[in-house]
Amino acid sequence: MLLTIRTTHQPATDLGYLLGKNPARAQTFELGFGNAHVFYPEADERACTAALLLDVDPVGLVRGRGDAEGALDQYVNDRPYVASSFLSVALSRVLRSALAGTCRERPELTETPIPLEARIAVLPARGGQALLRRLFEPLGYTVAADAHPLDPARPEWGDSRYFTVTLSAVTRLRDLLTHLYVLVPVLDGAKHYYVGDAEVEKLLRHGEGWLAAHPEREMIAARYLKHRRSLVRDAIARLVQPEAPEEDADESRDTEEAALEERVSLNQQRMATVLVTLRATGAAKVLDLGCGEGRLLRMLIDEPAFAEVVGMDVSHRALEIAADRLRLDRLPPRRRERIRLIHGSLMYRDRRLEGFDAAAVVEVVEHMDPPRLAAFERVLWQHARPASIVLTTPNAEYNVRWPTLPAGRFRHGDHRFEWTRAQFQDWAGGVGERWGYSVRFAPVGPEDAEVGAPTQMAVFTRSDARPPVATAEG
Structure with a gap:
């Protein structure tokens, strides 16, 4: 040669x-x-x-x-x-x-x-x-x-x-x-x-600066990784990172969003409402999809009823912060065995997400480009198919109640859209109908008589699954 x-x-x-x-x-x-x-x-x-x-x-x-x-x-x-x-x-x-x-x-x-x-x-x-x-x-x-x-x-x-x-x-x-x-x-x-996880790291390291923009990147990744689907999926997700904003910009924007919502402690209310809703499903195995820095994960592992908790995010940095926040390296062995952090994208089918009782998708969907929502549907509702799915997203109508938010602006610089209540219910209802889930809706945060609550939540229950034993409203 x-x-x-x-x-x-x-x-x-x-x-x-x-x-x-x-x-x-x-x-x-x-x-x-x-x-x-x-x-x-x-x-x-x-x-x-x-x-x-x-x-x-x-x-x-x-x-x-x-x-x-x-x-x-x-x-x-x-x-x-x-x-x-x-x-x-x-x-x-x-x-x-x-x-x-x-x-x-x-x-x-x-x-x-x-x-x-x-x-x-x-x-x-x-x-x-x-x-x-x-x-x-x-x-x-x-x-x-x-x-x-x-x-x-x-x-x-x-x-x-x-x-x-x-x-x-x-x-x-x-x-x-x-x-x-x-x-x-x-x-x-x-x-x-042998082609394993180390080859993904090699591909990303040597592909830095050119592979993400290459018109044949999917084919290159598939052949380089010998068509091992999970590895290819991981490589493409990390190359494209459809849901992850730039790290530094993301931090500042998260700070802006947190400051915007601080007055009503909306984030705490949102997490508490999701926790109560997940508890009400009777789930033992729970996914936190788009787990970010681990705020919900910390609450989930404090609940003994959740025997297995998995947090997934497309951002490696967010997962590192989550691991520090959860102090994974210092948890007692039995508690540590109950939680896993995995890297992945909601744009690609991932068999690691299958077999769970419930999934939480908290303030994630609005970070996706609208054309990608169909892929997200298939990944979660068609393939992963947990018995229950709890999903929250901002209510665009409530934005007028924040005087510091200029008209026409989203709450977060990386939001691709923000739905009104009617738009959200139309989308969620269609998803449930397509994939065999019933859907109910609930407000999160202080509810305004004219524009509703700042956050809106949909609870999906698979038609062949046991329905929730309680509701989380209030």
């Missing part, structure tokens, strides 16, 4: 500084699957080419496994010859500093876009030249791809799925290496190691 990187930047030998490898000597690095050789076919002021040659040992890869089934395939395959996840491993180990964008001798070079040409001798591409262009052209590369025939002696057999690919761009070396690190395994589709 051969990768070459060439530049005509002046002086071209700066490439040696960027790669952290001396052009004057060849070097060999031992890896778990073979050896990696770095050398320079050309190195002068006008042009410099660095080569990374992988000598993959297919026998060494499977020696000692004792696998009888498919034994021949383990030894006779394309792994020693094609660019694959082995190349990504070599980049991360042999060219670690270049991939990270560090250069001790010439640090200014790492941020300098220079003319670069990367050539991969044999790159598998399930999807052909069209896929190669869809992956690399949005990143600013000019793509040249020459297909390898299945058999040069039998041209009628057509081309194989292997290409010699040349990528050209004026870019930073760190960006080129990062794109190769992620996209080569995507094209190959056959990672040689």
